[in-house]
Amino acid sequence: MSMAPILEVRGLRKQFGGSIVLNGVNLAVEEASVHGLIGPNGAGKTTFFNVINGIYPPSAGTVTFRRRDITGLSMSRIARAGIGRTFQIARVFREMSVLENMLVPAIELGLSGRAARAKAEQLLDLVRLSHLARSPAIEISGGQQKLLEFARVLMIEPSLVLLDEPFNGISPILCEKLIQVILALRQEKGLTFLLISHEVPHLSQLCSRLTVLAAGQEIADGTPESVRHDPRVIEAYLGQAEAAV
Ligand SMILES: Nc1ncnc2c1ncn2[C@@H]1O[C@H](COP(=O)(O)OP(=O)(O)OP(=O)(O)O)[C@@H](O)[C@H]1O
Ligand SMILES: [Mg+2]
Incomplete structure (x- = not known):
């Protein structure tokens, strides 16, 4: 069944x-x-x-x-x-760095700084964005913003x-x-x-x-x-x- x-x-x-x-x-x-x-x-x-x-x-x-x-x-x-969700045109916090974007859901969930950061780095690695962790989100391409949004949604463990x-x-x-x-x-x-x-x-x-x-x-x-x-x-x-x- x-x-x-x-x-x-x-x-x-x-x-x-x-x-x-x-x-x-x-x-x-x-x-x-x-x-x-x-x-x-x-x-x-x-x-x-x-x-x-x-x-x-x-x-x-x-x-x-x-x-x-x-x-x-x-x-x-x-x-x-x-339930996590990404958008047709990625919605990222444009003024924040790629890594800071990843930490927003962690802050909302009250995850500790160190654990959240480790998880964020691991997920950025998964979508091949680690090298851009410190770049402002506004400076990465639209496709990379979509990957960032995908990685960010995984932070909440949907x-x-x-x-x-x-x-x-x-x-x-x-x-x-x-x-x-x-x-x-x-x-x-x-x-x-x-x-x-x-x-x-x-x-x-x-x-x-x-x-x-x-x-x-x-x-x-x-x-x-x-x-x-x-x-x-x-x-x-x-x-x-x-x-x-
Ligand atoms: N907030 C809204 N107010 C009024 N009409 C809306 C609203 N949101 C969507 N629509 C209308 O609903 C219809 C379907 O739009 P939707 O964006 O869901 O289509 P879609 O299947 O995702 O299309 P696409 O493949 O182009 O992304 C469209 O005619 C759109 O104008
Ligand atoms: Mg659509």
């Missing part, structure tokens, strides 16, 4: 004024899996993350995380419950990490490194990832399962191979300049 999903979303709706962005999304993420969320531009993927991690309350529907109803909780409570287009702006070598890091964290620490990406080869390498969102609804769910050949998915991408599937 399989375990209950770590994250279960049912009937999730989000409406801004008259515009319905999420129209009853259902999604279940298995623990210790890498689950992909794909779909054309404007499908509602980022909004889905924004509702799950508490930036916006949903208009309707439920979010259950580790069997606990977290629907409508604040962002900080959801983070403390164990059990589920939501990654919004983590490979955008990152060099091929670092992309490959990031893929290996994600797979190792899943394998060795049982971390679960839900990630948005348009990069089909990366998704195939990482994900056991994909959910396809189009116009605020999930239109397909399955292995990367099955989703790719699904006529509804092909149709959803028609007319989109940046054909992703």
